[in-house]
Amino acid sequence: MAVQLQQALEVGKYLVSQRLRGRKRFPLVLMLEPLFRCNLACSGCGKIQHPVEVLKRNLTPEECFAAAEECGAPVVSIPGGEPLLHPQIAEIVQGLVDRKKFVYLCTNGLLLEKSLTKFQPSPYLTFSVHLDGLREWHDKCVDRKGVFDIAVQAIRAAKDKGFRVTTNTTIFEGVNPGEMQEFFDFLGTLNLDGMMISPGYSYEWAPDQEHFLQREQTRALFRQILTPFTTGQKAWNFNHNPLFLDFLTGDREYECTPWGSPSYSVLGWQKPCYLLNEGHYTTFKELLDQTDWSQYGRASGNPKCANCMVHCGYEPTAAIDAMQPQNMARAVSSLFG
Numbered sequence: 001m002a003v004q005l006q007q008a009l010e011v012g013k014y015l016v017s018q019r020l021r022g023r024k025r026f027p028l029v030l031m032l033e034p035l036f037r038c039n040l041a042c043s044g045c046g047k048i049q050h051p052v053e054v055l056k057r058n059l060t061p062e063e064c065f066a067a068a069e070e071c072g073a074p075v076v077s078i079p080g081g082e083p084l085l086h087p088q089i090a091e092i093v094q095g096l097v098d099r100k101k102f103v104y105l106c107t108n109g110l111l112l113e114k115s116l117t118k119f120q121p122s123p124y125l126t127f128s129v130h131l132d133g134l135r136e137w138h139d140k141c142v143d144r145k146g147v148f149d150i151a152v153q154a155i156r157a158a159k160d161k162g163f164r165v166t167t168n169t170t171i172f173e174g175v176n177p178g179e180m181q182e183f184f185d186f187l188g189t190l191n192l193d194g195m196m197i198s199p200g201y202s203y204e205w206a207p208d209q210e211h212f213l214q215r216e217q218t219r220a221l222f223r224q225i226l227t228p229f230t231t232g233q234k235a236w237n238f239n240h241n242p243l244f245l246d247f248l249t250g251d252r253e254y255e256c257t258p259w260g261s262p263s264y265s266v267l268g269w270q271k272p273c274y275l276l277n278e279g280h281y282t283t284f285k286e287l288l289d290q291t292d293w294s295q296y297g298r299a300s301g302n303p304k305c306a307n308c309m310v311h312c313g314y315e316p317t318a319a320i321d322a323m324q325p326q327n328m329a330r331a332v333s334s335l336f337g
Contacts, residue, residue: 004164010100011319026072027071028073028319029075029077030068030264031264032077034064034265035081036050037082038080039085040142041143042142058087065096067264071284077128077261078104082111084105085111090118094119097122104126104128104166105127108129108142108147112127113150113154113157126163129165129167132172134182137183138151166192167192167195168196171200171222175221185234196311218309219248219249223250241318243331244311244314246318247309248309256305258296260317261273272293272296273312297313
């Protein structure tokens with residue numbers, strides 16, 4: 001099964017309820033960043049470039065719960081930094097699970113295996129392990145040898161203990177399509193609960209600014225990589241709405257819905273989205289009501305948005321589109337692989 005049935009049904013009910021209430025802007029996934037610290041320094045990430053005084057800060061469990069309740073999104077993604085460095089991460093996760101939020105704890109895998117005893121398997125909890133390719137490519141992306149093997153071992157340990165595990169792969173310029181296909185084949189041997197993919201986006205603070213994809217590059221590369229999947233030669237297990245994959249390959253055109261994946265961190269609610277750092281609001285309502293959304297997204301002409309095709313901006317759009325009668329059959333297919 002590609003997308004967990006329980007999650008798909010509850011998210012579907014949530015989307016219907018928002019539409020019945022006439023809401024045009026509402027969140028689908030809360031990007032909850034309880035800290036920015038990390039035990040890696042990936043060249044494509046700008047999060048650890050914050051000042052030292054910010055890197056030392058943690059969200060409290062109470063702040064995390066308040067943000068989840070204020071936002072109301074049914075899914076909570078916990079990126080970072082490295083969330084497993086947070087001394088109260090188990091309490092945060094359990095509190096969100098108790099609130100019946102579908103939690104994706106994003107980790108580079110270095111601390112995962114020895115942290116498993118802190119958590120309980122649940123249909124509401126998924127470990128999302130960062131893997132950008134096979135051993136040599138992934139270790140190059142994270143700028144440290146041996147990380148791939150540690151992460152794969154942690155995935156196997158987590159699956160053995162009954163946890164849900166997905167992988168999260170960022171695809172940058174310079175990736176070899178054939179090697180990426182081999183990588184997806186390899187992931188198929190790990191008994192994963194799904195794979196997630198997204199094109200790299202040019203964080204302003206990221207040390208490496210040379211290997212982020214432009215829009216047409218993204219479409220051409222994803223068409224190449226996904227051809228065996230789209231033609232039925234491969235049955236790779238993607239944890240995505242298939243309409244989002246259509247968007248990546250250029251078979252659908254969407255506009256960004258940045259409010260669909262709001263970001264909350266030690267600095268507050270990030271304006272306007274997880275990827276652009278243009279200030280912060282104290283409340284989620286301020287983010288929704290005071291942001292001039294017409295200034296963001298490809299159609300706005302904002303050069304910062306011109307080439308972005310990242311999941312946090314476009315998967316909410318695809319999820320809403322899946323509710324259209326003509327798209328339901330294709331969306332439902334994702335529930336059964």
